[in-house]
Amino acid sequence: MTAVLGGCGLTGDSGEVTLRLVAADYGDTKANSSRNYWNELAKAYEAKHPDVHVDVTVYSWNDVDRKVREMVDAGQAPDMAQIGAYSDYAAKDLLYRADDVLSIPVQADFVSQLAAAGQVNGVQYGMPFAASTRVLFYNKTLFEKAGITPPKTWDELAEAAEALKAEGVKYPYALPLGPEEAPAETMQWMLSGGGNYTDAVGTYSIDSPQNVDTFTWLKDELVAKDLTGPVAPGKLNRADAFAAFANGDVGMLNGHPSLMKIASKKNVEYGMVPTPGVDGESKNTLGVTDWMTAFKENGHQEEIGDFLDFVYNDENVLDFSREYDLLPVTSSASEVMSTAPEDKHLKPFLNELLLSELYPVGKSSWASVSMDVKKRIGQAVDPGGSPSAVLGQLQTTAVRAESGE
Template identity: 65%
Template sequence: MTAAVAGCAGPATAQEVTLRLVAAEYGDSAGNSSKKYWDELVEKYEADHPDVRVQVSVYSWNDVDRKVKEMVAAGKAPDMAQIGSYAEYAARNQLYETGQLLSIPVQADFLPQLGDSGKVRRIAYGMPFAASTRVLFYNKKLFADAGITDTPQTWNDLAEDAAALKANGVKTPFALPLGPEEAQAETMQWLLSGGAGYTDGVGSYKLDSDANIETFTWLKDELVAKGLTGSTEPAKLNRADAFAAFSRGEVGMLNGHPTLMEAAAKQGVEFGMVPLPGRDGAARANLGVADWMMAFKQNGNRQAIGEFLDFVYSEKNVLAFSREYDLLPVTTSASEAMSAGKSDADLTPFLDELPQAELPPVGKKSWAEVSAAVKERIGKAVSENGNPEAVLEGLQQMAVSAESADQ
């Protein structure tokens, strides 16, 4: 979907600046399309800045990263892009540093863990634009029907609850989407709950750590092999399909983000939300996910870009976007406002997770390649004849190779 946002009437002047922004689509209908959000925001900005026009092109998530890549390769980079990753462009010295664009108060307002994740070699290039965390959703009716009175606090609790749900005829006691759509996020959620992650304490890839191997061995032996993850193999189950099944009342538990709330509520599913338990109690950390804004240097509109982005990241605009799409604010001021607002109470479990959230290693240029490999291979680790250790060792070798190639 492409939207050229109209500016103020009248002929252009020699001093007029036109900024071009490529943005991702967060809506699911014409009524809540991202086009509508950007139309309204740009109209307000241009009313106070008659010498600036902002043209916004909105594409689906299936296309937006590719569109920007093609534009850059053709020598026609947009002034700004709001997409899924920034590290590749930063590594090629194609982006402005955040400090060259935003005012100091706006820079300082980013939530620390999100702002830090926008850095490559300790310099910020990626500006967080939208964030979410993951929590464990459970179907209250299915739990009650199976005689489950408490939410799981440990992995063993989760497996026991899943077994009770299966015994009571639940189609999918625990949905484990390790299909190619978003397996990298589900994987990281489990790695964190097992006490590790994609990287070690100094930021080097460590996919084949003992803790990670133990995590996927447990998933294979205690959930998948016992038939607790439903009839669809995890390697073939995508997140969207798992969410749809939960919304139909067919799934007892799964990891989900805020958009699942509305989808499930629309179909009358009464659900609860708790943190995903760790091996023996609370997880070491929880998964955080962010989408990014970046600014390309090619057209040289640094000052105009910075002034526009200061407006984009005002508390009012960050709140408006977050509320429209059930996402978490990326700034401290908007987060505090949302936490205090009664109308935002449904998002409290996710907001509570954000301060302790850990993001994937998005600052590594190699992450795009590693993420793609995880999506392709990780489901095999829990398959009937799968070998978690071998799969994770293979991914580790690939990650080290990709990292070395980027040095």
């Protein structure tokens, strides 16, 4: 009760505060679960701050956004949540501003592009936590066996997939449009076809001609020709696709830096090339940032801020980034990583980050649009599916959400 009763960190006679943090799991086994990282971090913080206890709950990416939403709806918001979207909570005035909780040097150290993506109407509420960009990974052994080279265009990708299928490869191209990370795979394909979720002025354009063409091509040239493997794209999650790649069952797929470690552990010889586009390498690449949010409900502004300053110190940012092969979100940690020999494998991703396109996370409607993409987008490439109809439904969802209906 003391944690709930206390406002602004004052919690009655005991003086003790419990901060509740909900975080997403970046691990792929129990041994490397993010739970271990946060438990160690909390222990280190509590050793220096005996009056503060940090209670951490970790959920898979399949569940974490929904769980936090349920907590908020039930009037039991955590003090902090490390999740996929923030702006809908900011729009309801449920979050502290970044400058309410972070010290000036910590807030100023965020990579500028990521800090800007954390703003609603010029005010930062979303604190970037981990970042990644995407490239096309391919299995060198399977490619050599099939006598093919990495594709630069969609047509070359389809030809390579045909050659891999002829060699008996289980997933010539893995297309994870399942609920775990469908918005990322969707956006990467949209970008490579010259589209996006929004147009140049930030208006939703999910059912644009470019996007319809992209998903029609996917449906007709990959899925209908049985080049995406035994699991329907709408049922295939990213983690399962990555695991299949590490098992040598996938010829190629879009991946972020974490896939390097997963594949290396299983001794898979892999290569990485820019995402293929309609008529050459894609001009745009996808950048993804996950967000730390600080909720006002329990009133622990001072304690939240002090803990987050600790979370974002260079040592902790680099520890997390290196554990999960992700990109740091602070300029100082990025500088360290760009020159450290142990991080040279991440250089291609670091170089892409400043040029990447991010989700339209500053829109308060994005969380519900993203959720609808997770639910529906797989249907666009189903044998009986209609890309234009599904993208049209998503556009309707987006327009309604944007107008607050």
